[in-house]
Amino acid sequence: MRKPNVIVFFTDQQRHDTSGLHGNPMNLTPNFDRCAREGTHLFNSFTCQPLCGPARSSMQTGRFATETGCWRNHIPLPQDAETLAKVFGRNGWHTGYIGKWHLGTDDPVPGPERGGYREWLGANLLEFTSDAYDTRVFDGDGRRVKLPGYRVDALTDAAIRFVDRHQDEPFFLFLSFLEPHHQNSIDNYPAPYGHTVLSNLWMPPDLDTLRGSAPYHIGGYYGMVRRLDEAFGRLMDALRSLGLLDDTVVMFTSDHACHFKTRNDEYKRSCHESSIRVPTLITGPGFKGGGEVRALFSTVDVAPTLLDAAGLAVPDGMAGRSILPVLRDPKAPWRDDVFFQISETETGRGVRTAKWKYAVTAPYDPDRPDSDVYREAFLYDLENDPYELVNLSGMSTFRPVADDMQGRLLRWIEAVEGKRPSIEPHVGVDPFQRIPWPGAGQDPARHAIDPYRSPLAV
Missing domain, CATH: 3.40.720.10 (Alkaline Phosphatase, subunit A)
Known part of the structure; x- marks a missing residue:
């Protein structure tokens, strides 16, 4: 053949x-x-x-x-x-x-x-x-x-x-x-x-x-x-x-x-x-x-x-x-999340499931591929927000989800990179506080760069 x-x-x-x-x-x-x-x-x-x-x-x-x-x-x-x-x-x-x-x-x-x-x-x-x-x-x-x-x-x-x-x-x-x-x-x-x-x-x-x-x-x-x-x-x-x-x-x-x-x-x-x-x-x-x-x-x-x-x-x-x-065989064993790494604008790591996206970040060092300490930056509900316009990171309501996704991410990092970094939590505002977005006189593109501005930031 x-x-x-x-x-x-x-x-x-x-x-x-x-x-x-x-x-x-x-x-x-x-x-x-x-x-x-x-x-x-x-x-x-x-x-x-x-x-x-x-x-x-x-x-x-x-x-x-x-x-x-x-x-x-x-x-x-x-x-x-x-x-x-x-x-x-x-x-x-x-x-x-x-x-x-x-x-x-x-x-x-x-x-x-x-x-x-x-x-x-x-x-x-x-x-x-x-x-x-x-x-x-x-x-x-x-x-x-x-x-x-x-x-x-x-x-x-x-x-x-x-x-x-x-x-x-x-x-x-x-x-x-x-x-x-x-x-x-x-x-x-x-x-x-x-x-x-x-x-x-x-x-x-x-x-x-x-x-x-x-x-x-x-x-x-x-x-x-x-x-x-x-x-x-x-x-x-x-x-x-x-x-x-x-x-x-x-x-x-x-x-x-x-x-x-x-x-x-x-x-x-x-x-x-x-x-x-x-x-x-x-x-x-x-x-x-x-x-x-x-x-x-x-x-x-x-x-x-x-x-x-x-x-x-x-x-x-x-x-x-x-x-x-x-x-x-559609029932054959397969992973239920994927891992990705980010460099040059930041040193980032993330994990995605069918429903959730979770990512962490650290300052970029052009001489180092990783970091010992990351900070939570993004959490998205992909079923309800597929274009990721509402960042849920830092909202206490979603802390259990963030904890589960963090565990998944750390397991990936250990398996691929052979180390277990620490991840600082994203401290957000009260989940019921609604900050106008993008806001008068603010550039939404620049707004989007800062993941810590608000739990509703992109």
Whole structure:
């Protein structure tokens, strides 16, 4: 029996609610929505670190960012790390990487820093080597290559060429886009020509309430998402035309999401759903007809799931788990919470269940991945407040919930980081006191940055 091909279609900074299956009414993702319905839709999918480099290190290794050592940006992936590419490569798959890497020291990325990928067409910091209509990457010999077309299309064309070249052998392809991440040089979201959404914009409730930069950026962001979905459809059509569709496992996911400067003064690095929740589907052999899976899925589960889907043993050092047993038996044992870490704006830790979100924070130290002392910062009731507009932290009414969530968080920290920090309680105002929000003359975006202002603060 032929070994299955495996493709990861990897976007950057894409919110889960850009998809129709998560309630977006603008029909931005018809290909994603259809493939998720036909395959397996991982409805509750979360990054374990809402930051590019750390999330990518977890994606490649199945380990948390503090375990890989890449707990903030600008720390290269250790060259001896066990990665997806190394496992697939030594078991007979031809491996290839196309697009943004963000786990190296420089551009072009030196060969030993490429995570074991055999074929290479990428850049460490694609946002700085290229622009929306100026896609510049490096090949396996370190030579600069300019690809024609809008950046999403240029990388998709390269991926289709890769699939065509290797259709007669099992392959593992990681296709990593920059979109819908902003273009750093202009702090904007440049959609392809004619794709910027200018009318009938649907604004998610958190952005509609808190605003941030969304009024200026959401139209371009949506245009980028639409083009990514078109590219995903093109790639699936290429597999169909080559007769590979039934032999190829395809995962669509993202490294983290985007809160448009509503939770701090940039776009991610927070505990909120708008930072950590991402759209994820898997289709192909083993995943067709899997339906909507509500199990809590994390970035660290990506590598174990893909290896398991290919019939390969999951290395012992991986912290994540394969979701396949849950697809085969919905009653199979699975975790009931997920853990995430935050760096650069703060040193944060959080845990999420199906109903509750709890997070703690400490001052950020660029030389240290953790803290000995955290302070309670956020508690959200996700069933009744899915867009996290009412922070319950510090309210005596919810102290039993906070205590339970704190216990869960400490167990995660001990298991992943090997230590047990102390957590100071959030001392809030009387639960019956209602402080006007955002208040006359106050900026709601800046209000949102301070989690200690009021128990009703976002």
